[in-house]
Every structure is written in structure tokens, then in C-alpha cells.
Amino acid sequence: MSVGFIALWKNNQREYAASPRDEWGTTEDIQTAFAMGRARGNRTYGLYFCRWSSPWQYLTFWISPSMAAVFDTIADLERAGDFKFADSMHVFGRFVDDSDYLTDGAWDVIPEPIDDERAPYGVFLMERGSGSGRASDCHRPPGSALDLPSVAASFGVRRYGLFDCRFSTGWDRFTFWTAADPTALTECLAWLEHVNQPRSLDTFAVAGRLARYFRFGNHLQTSLTWLNEENADT
């Protein structure tokens, strides 16, 4: 069972007061935990800065082969002390095998910042609706929403799949998209809103811009090549 995992987090005051040894010792242990996660088959699709769009600071999205791979990695991150410097919100969902919500080959593409180019954007989108409440509607919005693949393609939006999270949250499903610029995301979301308006959908979205470096307290960890590490294992 493939699963999707979203992490939203924001640093706390302790991060500003941490000693360099605590910062870098913890960071090294966190990187080890991520490497063990990669060995379990987890794939992380970028680090997105989202303080400008949400109550959170960063956003990440994982694809994982199983619930255990996610839980074991979170346990490793707990032991590494990952959660002592931040408050976080996690969303776990089961992949819904519907090609209309998955851009062909998307899971093989790990977004990476490129020098002298504008960083791409990512958006985490959850929704729920009263509708009929039927699973078939949960997985596949009716009517012209089925045209989303062509619309998304026209805007250059890459979609990473649909994930059922009714069992784990107060929401029905979530998805993750990336796009070269925020206008493409905005246009695509506006189109979706127009299509879904009659269904009285409730939505939750967080958008972020791909970050090359992680900000710890007031400084960027420019010596850490987290995203490069992620690509190195592919």
C-alpha cells in the first residue's frame, strides 16, 4: 500500500536559543533518520517555505511504501530530537490509484532549486464536502473535474496523486502539486474552485516555495545539502 505523508511545521523559541553543538548534533541525527527513511523507500519531494502563506514555516511531502515506513521514520526522528525545535502538523493518507490525479512520472521527479532560476512552488490541498458522502465521489469528483489533467498540464502543474485521509483526519482527501510559478497554481486552484462550487467543498491549502537550505533560528544552514542528499539516492 503506497501512502502519502504531509508535514507542516514551524520552529519554536528553543531553536533561537540552541547551541551550535545542539543544532548540528541534532541536525546530523535527523539526517541519519532521513537516510534510514530513504532506505525504507520513503521519497521526499522538496522542502517548501510557507511562512508567507500559512501559520506554518515549512512544508514537505513524502511518498512511502507503507504505514510502517512512515511510522518507523517518525520514531527515528523522535529519537533524533527533531520535534524539540518545532511544532508540527502531520497528515497521513492512503494512495488512491487514479491516474487522473497523478501526472505521469511525477514520483520520479524530485524538485530541486536551480541556480539563477526561479524556485518552483508546491501546494498541499485538502478538501471535504457534504455531497453524497459516497466513496466513489470522495475519490473522483463528478463532471468536468475529470478534465483536471488537461487543465493542470496546460498550466504546467505536476500532480503527485490523490490520498484518502478520511480515516485519519477531518478531511476526505489530499493532494500535492508543484508548479513553476504561483500564477500557475493560482489559476489551477481557481479553475478547480469554479468546477467544485456546486458541490459545497470545504478546502484547505498551503502553498510554499521550494527552499534550497533549511533555516535554523535566524540563519540558513548553507552547509547542509539536504535536497542534494535526497537526489543522490535516486
Added chain:
Amino acid sequence: MSEVAERIGWINFWKPKDEWDYLSRDDRERLLREWNAIRGSAAAQGANHLGTYECRASTSWARVSLWEFPALDILISMVEALSEAGYYQYFAEENAFGRRTEDPYRNYIVAADATQSFGGE
């Protein structure tokens, strides 16, 4: 991972939507029977409904049900079946699930030890 079968805990907050009040008594009784049969099917597969509690005094929800499942698939299948049977048209939910642990503080002892080794106070 332990060889012991995993147990999945499920916290299920719920309350009726307005539409529930406008169903006929026959429809309500029929739906409750259908939904209970779905839950019974999960129980037959090893799900354990520990109880349901009134919680309006302390939350924005009406009830909270506590469950334990032998596998995530059984939980997801139950929620899908309830979806297909119209449950979510008439009831709203907020859910959380977790993997059972017999040593809930262990990771935090390790993390605190590591922090002290880095000179943290």
C-alpha cells in the same frame, strides 16, 4: 519492528449534520442498521470498539468513539464502506489514528540524552 501484530488505535470524534434531522424515522433506522452492520463486519475482522463517550462538555464534537484495529486496511475499509453507505452525508467526523506502542517515552529519553550530549541544558 516487533513481530507482535500491530495494533492501530483510532480516535473518532463525531456529530450529526443538519440533514440527519430531516430524515424519516424509517430511513434513520435503516441507515443505523446498515452502518452498524459495517462496524460489525470490522469487529468480526478483529476491530475492537472500546466505547463511545459523550464529549460536548469538553470539545466541539458530540461523541468520541475509541477503537483498536488489528490492521490499517480494516479501518480504511470500514470508513470506505461507511462512505458508500451514506454515513458522511449525515455525520461529520474528526479522526486520528496511531500505532500502538508499549514504551511511549523511550524515544524521548533517547532524544533528551542526545541533547545533553550536545551540551544542551
